[in-house]
Amino acid sequence: MSEGLAGIHRVGLSDAEYERLADLVRKWMGVSLEERNRPMVASRVQKLLRSTGLSSVSAYCDLLERQGDPAAIGRFVDRITTHHTYFYRDADQFEAYRREYLPEILRRIESGGNRDLRVWCAAASTGEEPYTLAIIAQEVLGNAAPQWKTGVLATDISVGVLEQARRGIFAVEPLARLPEAWQQRWFRPLDAERVQAVKALRDEVVFRRFNLLDPLPFKQPFHFIFCRNVLIYFNPAMRREVLSRLRDKLAPGGYLFLGSSESLVPQEYGLERARASVFRRPLHG
Numbered sequence: 168m169s170e171g172l173a174g175i176h177r178v179g180l181s182d183a184e185y186e187r188l189a190d191l192v193r194k195w196m197g198v199s200l201e202e203r204n205r206p207m208v209a210s211r212v213q214k215l216l217r218s219t220g221l222s223s224v225s226a227y228c229d230l231l232e233r234q235g236d237p238a239a240i241g242r243f244v245d246r247i248t249t250h251h252t253y254f255y256r257d258a259d260q261f262e263a264y265r266r267e268y269l270p271e272i273l274r275r276i277e278s279g280g281n282r283d284l285r286v287w288c289a290a291a292s293t294g295e296e297p298y299t300l301a302i303i304a305q306e307v308l309g310n311a312a313p314q315w316k317t318g319v320l321a322t323d324i325s326v327g328v329l330e331q332a333r334r335g336i337f338a339v340e341p342l343a344r345l346p347e348a349w350q351q352r353w354f355r356p357l358d359a360e361r362v363q364a365v366k367a368l369r370d371e372v373v374f375r376r377f378n379l380l381d382p383l384p385f386k387q388p389f390h391f392i393f394c395r396n397v398l399i400y401f402n403p404a405m406r407r408e409v410l411s412r413l414r415d416k417l418a419p420g421g422y423l424f425l426g427s428s429e430s431l432v433p434q435e436y437g438l439e440r441a442r443a444s445v446f447r448r449p450l451h452g
């Protein structure tokens with residue numbers, strides 16, 4: 168018996184229980200749990216069991232499966248998902264966005280006679296990514312910003328991270344990845360260790376719960392979709408499905424950003440490669 172399996176039996180998650188939980192996770196989140204995830208799931212489910220007062224994993228699965236208990240499902244999803252993120256993750260992508268793609272799209276929108284920039288951050292986690300996108304739009308537009316609609320839509324499946332993101336409170340140290348001038352302008356100290364995004368910045372980001380496996384409810388297409396470091400958790404069929412839907416919600420000439428370790432075959436989705444892990448919908452097609 169491997170080390171990992173010995174660990175599983177200590178926390179008491181049988182094959183049948185693990186399969187049942189894995190089925191739920193696949194169904195709700197598109198995430199395929201593997202054997203190596205079992206110890207993590209087992210220990211998190213034990214904690215959830217204690218908090219619900221239930222005595223068995225099977226009773227807990229019954230609770231999750233029962234119709235109309237989204238709160239319990241939400242707590243489960245919060246515990247199982249990985250929310251790891253940080254400011255300016257994959258800095259070269261943010262730089263290309265700031266210097267190249269965003270100015271290009273702003274010019275195109277303006278030449279089309281409106282000033283409505285549409286940006287969607289589709290796995291926003293605790294907010295570092297969407298707040299950075301909002302800051303970049305304000306900084307690039309400068310004095311013209313008040314004449315534009317620039318709000319960033321930030322979605323995530325996890326209610327817990329969204330609540331945290333809305334507060335906009337961050338530790339001082341990781342913020343140092345942002346330029347000093349941005350830190351000064353867009354964040355205020357709360358105490359020696361924490362800062363908070365100023366209200367003007369918090370107002371620029373709309374946080375909503377959204378499961379990427381659900382049909383996209385948005386009517387208008389987006390100029391930019393950031394869907395970084397989440398597709399890696401989906402199985403290939405779900406990844407394809409989600410990518411096709413994202414592609415359909417890209418405006419002509421719009422850009423899709425994936426995580427730096429994620430990719431796709433652009434032709435399969437009618438996209439062009441702009442740079443590693445960044446894809447563009449052709450202007451015509």
Ligand SMILES: C[S@@+](CC[C@H](N)C(=O)[O-])C[C@H]1O[C@@H](n2cnc3c(N)ncnc32)[C@H](O)[C@@H]1O
Binds near residue numbers: 196198256323328
């Ligand atoms: C690793 S974080 C990535 C955060 C950020 N995009 C980045 O690149 O730093 C993945 C996020 O995807 C969210 N997530 C997982 N499955 C999801 C789904 N089916 N729909 C929407 N969000 C999901 C998780 O809650 C988590 O916050």
